[in-house]
Amino acid sequence: MKQVVLRNYPRGAPSAGDFAVETAEMPEPSTGEVLLKTYWLSLDPLIRFSLDERRLTGRAQVRPGEVLYGGAVSRIEASNVAAFSVGDWVEGRTGWREFAAVDPAVVPLRKIDAGAAPPSAALGLLGMPGQTAHACMIEVGRVTTGETVVISAAAGAVGTIAGQIGKILGARVVGIAGGPEKCRAVEALGFDVCVDYRASDYADQLAAACPGGIDVYIENVGGAVTQAVLPLLKYQARMPVCGFIAYYGMGLEGPGPDRLPGFMRTIMSKGLEVRGFGGALVAGPDALDNLARWHGQGKIRLAETVVEGLDEAPAAFAGIFSGNANVGKLVVRVAAE
Amino acid sequence: MKQVVLRNYPRGAPSAGDFAVETAEMPEPSTGEVLLKTYWLSLDPLIRFSLDERRLTGRAQVRPGEVLYGGAVSRIEASNVAAFSVGDWVEGRTGWREFAAVDPAVVPLRKIDAGAAPPSAALGLLGMPGQTAHACMIEVGRVTTGETVVISAAAGAVGTIAGQIGKILGARVVGIAGGPEKCRAVEALGFDVCVDYRASDYADQLAAACPGGIDVYIENVGGAVTQAVLPLLKYQARMPVCGFIAYYGMGLEGPGPDRLPGFMRTIMSKGLEVRGFGGALVAGPDALDNLARWHGQGKIRLAETVVEGLDEAPAAFAGIFSGNANVGKLVVRVAAE
Numbered sequence: 001m002k003q004v005v006l007r008n009y010p011r012g013a014p015s016a017g018d019f020a021v022e023t024a025e026m027p028e029p030s031t032g033e034v035l036l037k038t039y040w041l042s043l044d045p046l047i048r049f050s051l052d053e054r055r056l057t058g059r060a061q062v063r064p065g066e067v068l069y070g071g072a073v074s075r076i077e078a079s080n081v082a083a084f085s086v087g088d089w090v091e092g093r094t095g096w097r098e099f100a101a102v103d104p105a106v107v108p109l110r111k112i113d114a115g116a117a118p119p120s121a122a123l124g125l126l127g128m129p130g131q132t133a134h135a136c137m138i139e140v141g142r143v144t145t146g147e148t149v150v151i152s153a154a155a156g157a158v159g160t161i162a163g164q165i166g167k168i169l170g171a172r173v174v175g176i177a178g179g180p181e182k183c184r185a186v187e188a189l190g191f192d193v194c195v196d197y198r199a200s201d202y203a204d205q206l207a208a209a210c211p212g213g214i215d216v217y218i219e220n221v222g223g224a225v226t227q228a229v230l231p232l233l234k235y236q237a238r239m240p241v242c243g244f245i246a247y248y249g250m251g252l253e254g255p256g257p258d259r260l261p262g263f264m265r266t267i268m269s270k271g272l273e274v275r276g277f278g279g280a281l282v283a284g285p286d287a288l289d290n291l292a293r294w295h296g297q298g299k300i301r302l303a304e305t306v307v308e309g310l311d312e313a314p315a316a317f318a319g320i321f322s323g324n325a326n327v328g329k330l331v332v333r334v335a336a337e
Numbered sequence: 338m339k340q341v342v343l344r345n346y347p348r349g350a351p352s353a354g355d356f357a358v359e360t361a362e363m364p365e366p367s368t369g370e371v372l373l374k375t376y377w378l379s380l381d382p383l384i385r386f387s388l389d390e391r392r393l394t395g396r397a398q399v400r401p402g403e404v405l406y407g408g409a410v411s412r413i414e415a416s417n418v419a420a421f422s423v424g425d426w427v428e429g430r431t432g433w434r435e436f437a438a439v440d441p442a443v444v445p446l447r448k449i450d451a452g453a454a455p456p457s458a459a460l461g462l463l464g465m466p467g468q469t470a471h472a473c474m475i476e477v478g479r480v481t482t483g484e485t486v487v488i489s490a491a492a493g494a495v496g497t498i499a500g501q502i503g504k505i506l507g508a509r510v511v512g513i514a515g516g517p518e519k520c521r522a523v524e525a526l527g528f529d530v531c532v533d534y535r536a537s538d539y540a541d542q543l544a545a546a547c548p549g550g551i552d553v554y555i556e557n558v559g560g561a562v563t564q565a566v567l568p569l570l571k572y573q574a575r576m577p578v579c580g581f582i583a584y585y586g587m588g589l590e591g592p593g594p595d596r597l598p599g600f601m602r603t604i605m606s607k608g609l610e611v612r613g614f615g616g617a618l619v620a621g622p623d624a625l626d627n628l629a630r631w632h633g634q635g636k637i638r639l640a641e642t643v644v645e646g647l648d649e650a651p652a653a654f655a656g657i658f659s660g661n662a663n664v665g666k667l668v669v670r671v672a673a674e
Contacts, residue, residue: 222601241605247598256593261584263597264559267613268578274612276605 001026002310003097006062009053013248013321018051019068019314027101034109035078036090036100041332042071042123043307043317044157048248068096071123072334073112089114091122096313098334116292117302119337124157124329125291125302132277133161134287136240137169140275141216145170148210150229153220154194155182157329158242160303161291162218163191168299171216174209176225178323185327189303203228213237222246227259230266239274248321303328310334338363339647340434343399346390350585350658355388356405356651364438371446372415373427373437378669379408379460380644380654381494385585405433408460409671410449426451428459433650435671453629454639456674461494461666462628462639469579469614470498471624474506477577477612478553482507485547487566490557491531492519494666495579497640498628499555500528505636508553511546513562515660522664526640540565550574559583564596567603576611585658640665647671 003024010018029035047070050062062068072095076088081104084090089112094100102109112122124130136158137143149166153159154175166173167190175186175194183194195205206228213234219226223246233239247254266272294300305326307316313332320330340361347355366372384407387399399405409432413425418441421427426449431437439446449459461467473495474480486503490496491512503510504527512523512531520531532542543565550571556563560583570576584591603609621627631637642663644653650669657667 219601222598241601244598244601244605247601252599252602253594253596254598256595257590258593258595258597259590260596260600261559261581261591262589263600264556264578264581264584265589267611268581269613271613273610274604275610276603276608 001098003067003095004310004313005067006051006064008064010048010051014048014051014318016315016318019317021311021314024097027099029078029080029101030103031080032105033101033103034076034081034084036074036094036102037077038072038074038094038098038100038334039337040073040120040123041096041310041313041334042127043313043320043330043332044070044128045243045245045248045320046070047317048321052251054251069093070096071127072096073119073122074100084109084111089119089122091127096310098310117295120304120306120329120331121295121302123331124304125161125295125300126288129157129329130161130291131287132242133158133165134284134291135277136218136242137162137165137216138287139284140240140277141218141238143169143171143216146172147215148172148174148212149216149218150174150176150206150210150214150232151191151218151220152176152197152225152229153243153245154186154191155327156220157303159218159220160186160189160328161300162242164189164294164300167191168294174206174214176206176221176229179325181325182327185303189301197225197228207232216240218242219244230263233266233270233272236271236273239272240277241274242277245321305330307332338435340404340432341647341650342404343388343401345401347385347388351385351388351655353652353655356654358648358651361434364436366415366417366438367440368417369442370438370440371413371418371421373411373431373439374414375409375411375431375435375437375671376674377410377457377460378433378647378650378671379464380650380657380667380669381407381465382580382582382585382657383407384654385658389588391588406430407433408464409433410456410459411437421446421448426456426459428464433647435647454632457641457643457666457668458632458639460668461641462498462632462637463625466494466666467498467628468624470495470502471621471628472614473555473577473579474499474502474553475624476621477614478555478575480506480508480553483509484552485509485511485549486553486555487511487513487543487547487551487569488528488555488557489513489534489562489566490580490582491523491528492664493557494640496555496557497523497526497665498637499579501526501631501637504528505631511543511551513543513558513566516662518662519664522640526638534562534565544569553577555579556581567600570603570607570609573608573610576609577614578611579614582658642667644669 007020090109092109149171151159155177163173173191175191186194193209214232217239219241220243222244344357427446429446486508488496492514500510510528512528523531551569554576556578557580559581
């Protein structure tokens with residue numbers, strides 16, 4: 001079977017050459033383990049944090065030669081665990097490999113109702129990106145009717161869901177994405193307008209899209225994209241921090257100048273509320289139920305880009321950091337259902 | 338009469354030479370104006386914002402040749418306004434001058450009950466610093482019994498009050514100040530411990546003072562002082578931003594490296610809540626009443642450093658930015674009561 005390992009720690013943005021696809025022995029499930037066949041892999045920018053040589057967060061770390069980890073959807077092929085039966089669909093961090101033998105007491109597995117939505121939705125709308133979007137818009141952002149919400153990385157897994165939640169909540173929803181093609185896709189999902197951050201007049205376009213200022217800014221990006229947002233924030237605006245892809249792989253410090261003084265000045269002078277998403281704990285216990293209900297009612301559409309085959313996973317993962325053209329959740333089809 | 342004008346825009350930290358003490362005509366109150374005699378001037382780091390050539394906030398700006406502004410306590414010498422009588426004590430932004438003729442409809446004047454506390458308290462505990470400390474500890478910080486609160490610029494006008502509020506709320510209160518003398522003064526106000534940020538083992542001392550981590554960090558400083566705080570913040574800690582004196586006069590960007598990536602990472606990974614004080618509006622309507630009551634009950638002591646005479650105001654103001662030795666609210670006695 002195939003698996004993907006880390007060849008060397010990426011420097012800054014990952015490239016496909018930082019990873020290697022290799023052949024490994026088929027695993028055998030021991031007592032207390034299940035044998036999983038992988039169908040879908042989640043390509044998520046957060047995986048970047050597990051690839052830092054210097055450990056900066058509590059997140060698990062992958063060393064050169066080790067298999068990569070991220071969300072995956074699998075089916076039970078054989079089971080030595082009473083709670084799991086052959087044929088069950090499950091989601092868990094079971095590794096970038098075609099088959100895995102895992103102990104569910106060590107690697108938590110979440111059962112999926114494959115009848116309610118396609119199994120891959122467990123990596124997007126009905127998984128971590130959905131919980132993140134729910135938390136950022138509702139629990140942290142407290143978005144209400146008539147407010148103006150700006151969402152960066154609007155075409156991303158979280159952004160596409162957050163914007164659709166914003167429309168359900170009755171807000172004016174402005175997206176920010178890279179390139180006219182992505183912007184059109186974002187607008188097709190119901191965003192009121194999407195601004196292209198690559199346009200030479202990006203800051204002016206953004207200001208024109210938010211004539212009354214911004215009540216809530218969903219931060220997914222950081223860097224220059226965000227610098228244009230800050231002057232438009234209203235007094236006591238909220239800024240849920242759900243990601244900051246511009247800084248991933250940068251460590252704790254980037255090249256100067258130091259933009260922290262200006263950010264602190266904005267926070268203080270505007271009475272800004274900046275709050276980190278801080279993991280799925282912040283999402284209410286009913287987040288996944290809400291999302292499944294909205295999906296069932298046709299109020300939220302699944303947005304997904306599919307990469308075919310484990311061999312393509314390294315290049316597709318690297319593409320996230322160079323602003324590839326995918327819209328919605330980026331997943332790898334490892335095996336056909 | 339004497340007044341203090343801006344000679345030139347300060348570059349970075351102000352120096353006494355950026356200001357000039359000059360003689361001016363005694364003002365005459367017109368119709369609708371009162372004549373004020375200044376007794377006390379507030380020396381506040383926020384005044385620095387009015388001295389930037391480039392206007393970065395909505396704050397009023399002083400240009401070279403113009404009189405400086407900040408809080409001042411005065412007494413009515415003559416009145417052409419029914420609401421104000423000769424002998425009334427008032428607080429308002431009436432300028433760094435011995436006498437002023439002002440229209441209270443243009444320059445708001447707040448009457449002071451000189452029987453409840455010394456008139457200068459209207460510039461500290463019973464004024465803007467008190468409201469700021471109240472808002473940062475209660476409305477924004479939501480400090481509760483048993484929590485660990487760290488307060489930077491603990492010896493400052495806001496810090497001395499915030500720490501005493503923390504003890505009233507039942508929190509463990511850790512101060513950060515510059516030098517052993519200031520730290521002893523801070524501890525004498527009831528802080529559990531005060532850590533000297535100039536000590537070579539400052540970060541270790543701070544960690545030792547907060548063995549269970551930090552629930553709330555009252556940010557008054559920024560820069561290296563804050564960098565040592567961030568790793569100690571607990572999951573979902575709160576960080577009211579009440580000032581950041583390390584960055585004043587720096588504009589929106591400081592010399593590199595860029596520390597914003599590390600700050601964003603801390604915000605996201607810890608689910609941190611960072612919220613700007615954003616002006617007195619955030620303080621509850623009962624903030625000044627609470628502070629006056631606590632003062633009357635002997636639960637909060639006035640901490641004040643007095644500079645004698647308007648001639649000394651420029652050097653004393655500049656001293657704020659070089660970490661002078663004053664403890665509590667820094668005021669200038671312009672005239673003896």
